[in-house]
Every structure is written in structure tokens, then in C-alpha cells.
Amino acid sequence: MTELTYTDLVEDPSTGDLELSERASLRRVAGLSTELSDITEVEYRKLRLERVVLVGVWTEGTAEQSEASLAELARLAETAGSEVLEGLVQRRAKPDPATYIGSGKVRELFDIVVATGADTVICDGELSPGQLRQLEERLKVKVIDRTALILDIFAQHARSREGKAQVELAQLQYLIPRLRGWGESLSRQAGGRAGGANGGVGLRGPGETKLETDRRRINKRVAKLRREIAAMDTIRATKRGRRVANEVPSVAIVGYTNAGKSSLLNAITGAGVLVENALFATLDPTTRRAATPDGRTFTLTDTVGFVRHLPHQLVDAFRSTLDETADADLLLHVVDGSDPAPEEQVNAVRQVLAEITRSHESPLPPELIVINKADAADELSLVRLRHLLPGAIVVSAKTGEGVPELLDALAERLPRPDVVVDALVPYTRGELVARVHSEGEVLTEEHLAEGTRLSARVRPDVASALEAYAVNGSPA
Template identity: 90%
Template sequence: MTELTHTDFLDDPSIGELELEDRASLRRVAGLSTELADITEVEYRQLRLERVVLVGVWTEGTAAQSEASLAELARLAETAGSEVLEGLVQRRDKPDPATYIGSGKVRELFDIVVSTGADTVICDGELSPGQLRNLEQRLKVKVIDRTALILDIFAQHARSKEGKAQVELAQLQYLIPRLRGWGESLSRQAGGRAGGANGGVGLRGPGETKLETDRRRINKRVAKLRREIASMDAIRETKRGRRVANEVPSVAIVGYTNAGKSSLLNAITGAGVLVENALFATLDPTTRRSATPDGRTYTLTDTVGFVRHLPHQLVDAFRSTLDEAADADLLLHVVDGSDPAPEEQVNAVHEVLAEINQRRSGPLPPELIVINKADAADELSLVRLRHLLPDAVVVSARTGSGVSELVEAIAERLPRPEVTVEALVPYTRGELVARVHTDGEVLAEEHLPEGTRLCARVRPDLASALETYVVNGSPA
């Protein structure tokens, strides 16, 4: 198989290119902030990230790992459309239960926020509702955590109806425990017999506060979203069931965000899906058909990227999408060879896969590790990765280097048809010969006056269809 290059399948504008152009046509403009004066209202509107200060708590691991985590948080913030002004790390045994970094460091952080003119503080971890409230009261600016930041990026990048519903469900699940009231002026409770002097006409009865009203409406919306996603799951299951019925092997591309999964899908199949040097550029799974060098057909699915500490709300909301990986015949685990710490990426992906597999019975599919971006990695790093991952295939999706070797490795690991038949098929049954070429593995083929003589490995259902024309005994 000849190696593919980027230009082989992008001579004309593809869907991915058009989507990338559309995404780049509208960006947030710095300095046009419309922040609310009351910081307690931030949970009731969409996030607007502009000028941010990053804060992390280093509880375990090395200083380099802590700095790498904060650097990843900076890339996440920039992907969301913000400008990173400063990054701070606090060394502690565990995060402070009240303020995440401790009251003394909060005062220092307040001075930094004032001096830099930041309007948002992003914490490298998931904050409890109490920590969030305390930090906003003391810092006087909006405070969000890593989970809210990732949810905001997902909300920006979701395109399909299913993707938007999944992201909204995850956002609402995150929001419910963090709802806050707007004071007694919006209370609809009087208590007792209308609360005496505080009561009056229209205030009798149990009533409910604005906070309770919001929580009830959100719970109703969550229930509706779950029903919608369940109906979409049924459609996905139907398509997946059709592929299983046809015995078409499936390969799922998994890996850390921005490892080059979509680029690899394009390099193998020429799919033309969106490719962007940004975190979580792909949310909606894309399935394309491909073939092995010996002619066997299989499907290749590009899935959402993983990240360290991927929010549990997203894992739950994207359950049906992530199940595409768990139900595959082979996992193509893509690793960014140019990343400073690719081993941590591998571990993070394995953690998410283990979390997905907890809901299932049975082992995960076999895994083939692919070290991508070989053109951007230095030779010393590639040698070290080859030593750590001896069975991995090294490729560059951008240049096409190693793609043909990867296709051959996929073919070796895909399940093969288990029945070997030798048949003489008359020329009037050419559709059977076509099915053998499409769904089976042809070992030998000869054209005789009586018809086409085939020796092939096929599935049991196809072996039954060929039974009338079998020669030299029954199928093996």
C-alpha cells in the first residue's frame, strides 16, 4: 500500500476544512467584558473567559509534573478563548477544605488579581460549592475550576444534536449542587400562617424559594435530556447492531486530546474530518469504512479525546459515545510522541478506559499503541518510547510516514473469518464471489470454464451460502 500524504485527500475543500474555517471565523474580542456586578450570579449565565490567573495545588508527584499540569490547564484556558496572565502553584499536603489554597495565599492571590487586572481565576482541580463561594467572596472576581473549564470547551465545540444534548446534561449535573440563591427578596416562602406581619395575601402556603424553583426546573430539564439521549442511543445501537450482524470488524481510535486521532483517521481513510491544533477539537464520533491490504472491510471510528481528571459528568453523559470504544474489536491508542510526558498521557487514557469498563462485563478489546507526530518529536524521545512501548507503531499522520505499516499492523490484529472453504462458484452466482471478496479473506482464486474456483476463509453464514458449491469435502 502506498503511503498517503496530506494533499492526497485534501485537493478539494473537505467538510473538516469548512468546519475549521467556520470555527475560526468568530472569536471572542478581548476587552468587551460584560461581567455582572454581583459575583454570586455567575452560575446563572454562560461562562465568559477573558483575562485569567491559574492556580494549582501540588499535593503529590514531582515539581515538573505539577508544572506540566498547570501548563495543560493554560492550554485548556486558551482553547476556551481566554488570555492567561499568570500561573501559581501552592505546595500543600491536601487542598484547603475552605479556600482550596489557604487563607494566607488567598490574600496574595487577591493582590495578583488586582495587579494583573484579571477577571477570572481558574483552579486546577474540582472545587466544592463552599470553596467556590469562599474564593469568589474574597477575590471579588469569577472563580471556576478545571471541570467547568472543560465543560465550557465541550459546549463550544459540540456540533451534532446528540453532542449538544450530552454536553448540556453534563453542565446541568455539575451545576445542580452549585446553585445559589439571590437573597430573601426573591423568596416565596412565608412560613406558618403566612408568617404574621411578614405574610399577606398570596404568600400563604408552603411556596418555594427561587433556589428551589431553579433546582426543580433543572431536574426536569435533566430528565428530558436523559430521555432524548436514550432515544439517540437506540439509533446508535441499531447502526452498531447492523455492523455486528454483517460481521464487519470495528476499530476505535482513542487517546489523549490533541494526540492527532482525527489526522490519523484522515491519513488512513481520507475522511476529511475536522483537524485543528486545539484541545477537544473532536466531540462527535466519526465512523468511516476502510479495508486491509488483503481486501477485508472494517470500520474506523474517531472518538472524543481524553484528558487527566476528565470530569465524571462527561464520562456519564458521553457514555454511548465512549461505548463505541469498549465495543470495538481493536483499540487504536494514539500517543503524542512530541509531548514532554507521553507516559502520563497513556496512564490517563487507561484510567478513563477502566472507568468506562466498570459498567460493562468482560475485558476491554485488544490495544495497538500508535506513537504519532514522529516528525515533531526528537530522536531521543522516540528511542525512549520505543523502549517503553516495544509493540507500538511509530507514524506521522501529517507526512504519512509509517501509515502503511500501521494499516498492516491493524490487518494482523483484526479477527479473521474462522471457516475455510474451497468452492467452485458458477459465473451465474457472481454475487457470492463478490461477497467472498468483501466479507472474507481470499487465499486462492482461479477462473475455470465451469466458474470461479475459490479457497477462502469466510464467516459461517457465508459458508452456508457456499455449501452447494463446495469441492473436496465440507468446510473446515
């Protein structure tokens, strides 16, 4: 098998000078194997993980981008509990419609699977039902694609009833077009005239195949899950409506998976939610109350992370959860400053957000970029990111660096109460003063003999409560 050099691939990312056999060859991506060097350990023999080979098709972009995509697939596989043995990339104008990588390369891949002892092949793309069937028949091992891998990770991490229902719905939507039978033993359909010679008592009639039975049962389950999620969405909308009625500003934390969104939520609010160095550790949104330095309260919601080529089944199933972002007053877009290609993460997140807002038929809320993991990023990368993302705030949720500056930026971006009042509140109505402090923005406060003199920005309902104590013809 002829291998391409890295220099050749970078200099000719699309066509031309390379021989056809070289351009179409499978190329090993170094550094992806997580196989233990010493396989004599008792624990390893007892808890042997799935051993996988990764395969990608490089159709556009640079060699670095193709290797980064396969490296991300390796992290996904490890998150799902697999052991990556080998990573391979093939250069093609487009994936082969029958076998994804071409029939000749399937034979080479089969030899690699046999040599490494792999039991699973994971493809860096979404396979059609035909491609999946052809690859499994020729490789003699289990074959899954990127979408199935992400769905499996979601299924492992779902904790709440709503999260489990959303993941199951996405898995069933993915499974329906890929149902297939194994042999005639699964057929429940009478053949010939009322079953013919192979029929008999109980086998006459039209019948239905096992696939038809499975498809019917899955469609019934999908309909039930949709009803359950719609009911849960009603509860979520009620809570969201209560916050809107109270005019509490809302901030949604969005970003690429493992960018540090949950860590940032903990750093700002002390929420104590799960923080794990793993992809898709957070599936269930968490909402906590926080306050700006000037005392205004707002809600902060941690949402599910995004990834390149996020399966459309997941976007559809998690629609009610993702709608939290469309209804927010501000998006806190968290970027991993230590990632080799953070700008690609930003583009992937914005693509998913654009899809959500299209279905929601509302404009995207304002966005504040937060570059996280400053403690793990080198200074040159941070300077480049500041240039690429002007106005971004650099923080480290782990050390607390930059969090005060982030809170100041939030205070500037959040909507302010629009009614300015000037009132002299008697000391017997201390609850009104407390309400102004908790729900409004106090500009000046003075304690006089008659009571507390307040100048503040408040909501119309608070202004109405202060109307009897207005001073100098103020709106209160």
C-alpha cells in the same frame, strides 16, 4: 512572598528541609502568560477576552509534573477563549477544605488579581460548593474550577443533537450541588406566620425558595435529557447491531485530547473530518469504512479525547458514545509522541477506559499503541517511547509516514473469518465471488474453463451460500 527555587522543589518533593512558609507559598510558573505585549491594537480593545489567573495546588509528584498540569490548564483556558495572565502553584499536603489554597494565600492571590486586572480565577482541581463560594467572596471575581472549564469547552464544540444533549446533561449534573442564591430578593418563601407583617395577599402559605424552584426545574430537565439520550442510544445500538450481524470488524480510535486521532482517521480513510490544533476539537464520534491491505473491510470510529481528571459528569453523560470503545474488536490507542510526558497521557486514557469497562461489565478490547506526530518529535523521545511501549507503531498522520505499517499491523490484529472453503463458482454467479472478496479473505483464486476456483476464509453465512459449489468435500 518567598518563592521556591526549582532545584529545591525537585530535591524535596514531599517534606522536610524547607521552611514551612516556603513550602506553602505561591510560586509563579513561567511561560504561561499569553497577554499581548502591545495592547493598543484596535482589534484587541474591541474583542477583549476573559483575563484569567491560574492557581494549582501541588500535593504529590515532582515540580515538573505540577507545572505540566498547570500548562495543560493554560491550554484548556486558551481553548475556551481566555487570555492567561499568570500561573501560580502552591505547595500543600492537601487542598485547604475552605478556600483551596489557604486564607493567607487568598489575600496574596487577591493582590495578584488586582495587579494584573484579571476578571477570572481558574483552579486546577474540582472545587466544592463551599470553596467556590468562599473564593468568590474574597477575590471579588468569577472563580471556576477545572471541571467547569472542560464542560465549557465541550459546550462550545458540541455540534450534533446527541453531543449537545450530553454536554447539557453533564453541565446540569455539575450545577445542581452548586446552586446558590444572591440575597433575600431571590427568596420566594413566606416568613413567620402566613407571611407575618411582611406578607400580604398572595404571599401566604409555605411557598418555596428560589433555589428549590431552580433545583426542581433542573431535575426535570435532567430527567428529560436522560430520556432523549437513551432514545439516541437505541438508534446507535441498532446501527452497531447491524455491523455486528454482518460481522464487520470494528476499530475504535482512543487517546488523549489533541493526540491526532481525527488526523489519523483521515489518513487511513480519507474521511475529511475536522482537524484542529485544539483540545476537544472532536466530540461527536465519526465512523468510516476502511480496508486492510489484503482486502478485508472494517469500520474505524473516531471518539472523544480524554484528559487528566476527566470530570465524572462527562464520563456519565457520554456513556453511550464511549460504549463504542467497549464494543470494538480492537482499540487504536493514539499517543502524542511530541508531548513532554506521553506516558502520563497513556495512564490517564487507560484509567478512563477501565472505568468504562467496569460499567459495561465486559473486558477491555485488545489495544494497539500508535505513536503519532513522529514528524514533530525528536528521535531521542521516540526511542524512549519505543522502549516504554513495546510493539507500538510510530506514524505521522500529517506526512503519512508509518501509515502502511499501521495498516499491516491492523490486518494482523483484526479477527479473521473462521471457515475455510474451497469452491468452484460458475461465471454466472459472479456476485458470490464479489461477496467473498468483500466479506472474506481470499487465499487463492484461479480462473478455469468451468468457473472461478476459490480458496478463502469466510463467515458461516457466506460458506452456506457457496455450499453447492464445494470442491473435494470442503466446508462449503
